Amino acid sequence: MTYHHLSVLVHRQAEKYGDRVALKYRDYDKAQWMPVTWNQFSETVHIAANALVEMGVSEQENIGVFSQNKPECLYADLAAFANRVVTVPLYATSSPSQVQYIVNDAEIRFLFVGEQFQYDAAISVLPLCKSLERLIIFDRAVVKEERDTTSIYFDEFLKMGEARQHQAIVEERSNQANSEDLANILYTSGTTGEPKGVMIHHSCYLEQFRTHDLRLLTMTDKDVSMNFLPMTHIFEKAWCYLCINKGVQICINLRPTDIQMTIKEIRPTLMCSVPRFWEKVYDGVQEVINKSTGIKKSLMMDAIKIGKIYNLDYLRMEKTPPLTLRLKYKFYEKTIFSLLKKTIGIENGNFFPTAGAAISDEINEFIHSVGINLVVGYGLTESTATVSCITLTDYTIGSVGKLIDGLEVKIGKDNEILLRGKTITKGYYEKAEVTATAFTEDGWFRTGDAGYMKDGELYLTERIKDLFKTSNGKYIAPQALETKLVVDRYIDQVAIIANQRKFVSALIVPDYGHVKEYAKEKGIEFASMEELLQNSAIISLFKSRIDTLQQQFANYEQVKKFVLLPEPFSMEKGELTNTLKVKRNVLEGNYKEAIDKLYEE
Structure with a gap:
């Protein structure tokens, strides 16, 4: 099959x-x-x-x-690729100092900004960024200083190209675009140290189109697909490009906090998410079950039990469910599961x-039991998202699945997962020494994650740099412990403390709504x-809840x-x-007094 280069992909799809x-x-x-047709997009x-x-943008310069x-965001990306230009996405929540660092590191001349927050952050560091010449503002409601x-609005920017007076140059550049061109520099969020610019070439995306x-x-x-x-995140970025490649309609969610409203308005067939989204779904269902009594509660619990047998014991194993089980499942599918999905x-x-x-x-088991096809995976920015x-069907709960085609894995020292293949980054932008340490001498990329392979599936055990050693x-x-504890409906966020300490402790952010409700029930003022x-x-x-959840741990x-x-x-x-x-070092600094108290004799 032919996979079109991102410089021309949208035009071929139009x-x-x-x-x-x-x-x-x-x-x-x-x-x-508001709809945008393929012709309008193109x-x-x-x-x-x-x-x-x-x-005045030059080929292979960074914007x-x-x-x-x-x-x-997509218009800017694909217009850049048509000119063999590299795009550098910045998180919408980035601070002025983060913007300054990335703009200077990537020597960005032209920066597209979204709304007032991004404009204010960018304009505040303009004098500190030698390369930065101009901001192009997406939102017309932004008030300029x-x-x-020098800044212009996006509609003014488009007027500059409305006559398509440079079409011959654009087409010449697009014709010269090749898979070895740099597409993006994606800066890691930097849990430790300064951010590093991960270089993703067009060849990485083209290979992911094939493997997916x-x-x-x-x-x-x-x-x-609900976006x-x-x-800015490689997961969503690569997914959007894949959707364009497949002709999938992309519905763009502007405000993350509105997802519960917008998902109901769109009712998508696809959506990338992080586990936190599904934790909230699970929490909501458990809340309904806990508040129910009698036959309603029995039916919901039986539905989940039947769903687990049907989906995990039979369909997952590619076995045909017996007739009685099929009939029971169909009943729950049309009633309880249907209502849950619709909600x-x-x-x-x-x-x-x-x-x-x-x-x-x-x-994971619960989501599959209620008939939702959750595709659990593993990936990094450096692997252009999906590794596995x-x-x-034929998957194991607890694994992150089978490796994608063409990617090699090797388990190195300390059980570190090492990777090699066409989707792996060639390194970090302008950081030769950091790049050298990220690869083994024979060219395997060090993921920093520990794990193992079993029956063709990959299992993760821990993030090596996050491993704590007690005193x-x-x-x-x-x-592993945080993932277990955050399942509890009373726990919203958790950070384990243990490094060079006598025992394990935790900083816990409760779910304040549930705690208030509990206090009301118990008459606690x-x-x-x-x-x-x-x-x-x-x-x-x-x-008591923590003790119950952590029983399986030593x-x-x-x-x-x-x-x-x-x-x-x-x-x-x-x-x-x-x-x-979580930035563990920052948390330990911010809550030093409270943590030290835990370890007082």
């Missing part, structure tokens, strides 16, 4: 699909979804590509895109990829959340003490990365 809808975005003023990219030439998810004489055709057999141009994760907004679901963090076996994912010499894998979380009855509640791995925090971990305090991963 020739094929014409006035079919390619994209949708929500117009918040009109409270409706034409806008043509015009934007001409505008880039008019601005930045600093925005939340918007159609303009009076001293700003072999793996995702039910994905077609009839699918509708929920940030396009979430995924009753039209085909499958739902999830990656980015560990998902607990309990939640489960298939629709007693015992090794602790915090993520409180003036503030801080006071409530220091109440002995609340502490006892958490202790005694030295179990949480002995914990602190309940009245405020959640946040990006503003530097405790979370842009991809919501």
Whole structure:
């Protein structure tokens, strides 16, 4: 099969699909979804590509895109690729110092910005970025600073290319584009040290198109994908390109907090997410079950039990379920499961990829039991997303599936997963020494993740750099314990503390709504959340639930003490990365006093 280079892909798809809808975005003023046809998509990219030439963009130079998810992000990306230009996405939540670092490191001249927050952050560091010449603003509602004489709005930018006066240059550049051109520089969110720019070449995306055709057999141009994760993240970025390649309609969710509303408006067949989304679904169902009584509760619990036998014991193993089981399942499918999916907004679901963090076996089993095709996978920025994912049948709960075609794996020292293949990065931008240490002498990429292969499937055990060693010499894998604890409906966020300590402790951010509800039921009075979380009855509640959840862990791995925090971990305090991963060193600094108290004799 022929896979078109990203420099021309949207135009080839427009020739094929014409006035079919390619994209949708929500117009918040009109409270409706606005369609963009393949022809309109292609034409806008043509015009934007001409505008880039008019601005003086050179082949293989770097331009930045600093925005939340918007159609303009795709227009900028594909217009850049038509000119053999590299795009550097910045997370919409990036601080001015992060923007300054990336702009300077990648020597960006032109930076596309989304809304007021991104504009304000970018304009504040303009004097500190020698290379930065101009901001192009997506949102017309952005108010520019009076001293700003160089920034233009996106509609003004498009006018620069409306006449398509540079079409011959764009076409010449597109014709010269090849798979060895650099496509993106994706900066890691930096849980430790300064961000590194991961270089992703066009060859990486072209290879992922091929491998996903072999793996995702039910994905077609009839699918509708909800774009929920940030396009800055390799998971969503590669997925969007794959959707364009497959002719899938992409519905762009502008505001992550609105997903519960927008998913019901679109009712997609596909959506990439992180496990946290499914943890919330599981939590919601458990809440309904816990509040139910009598026959309603019995029916829901029986439905999940039957669903597990039907989907996991039979269909997963490619066995034919017996007639009685089929009839029972069909009944629950049309009643309880159908209502659940409709409540979430995924009753039209085909499958739902999830990656980015560990998902607990309990939640994984539950989601499959209720008939949702959750495609659990594993990937990194450096591997252009997917390394492995489960298939629709013949997979094991607890694994992250089989490796994609053409990718090699080897288990190295400390059980580190080593990778080699066409989707692996060639290295980090302008960082030869860091690149050299990221690969073995014989060319295998060091993932930093520990794991093992069994019966053709990959299993993850821990993140090597996150491994803690207690003062007693015992090794602790915090993520395994965190994944287990966060399943509990009373726990929203958790960070394990153990490095060079006598025992394991934890910082816990409760689900404040559930804790308040519990206090009301038990008649516990409180003036503030801080006071409530220091109440002995609340502490006892958490202790009993934690003790139950961690039974499978060795005694030295179990949480002995914990602190309940009245405020959640946040990006503003530097405790979370842009991809919501915990910055352990920052947390330990911010909560040093509380942590030290736990270890007082």
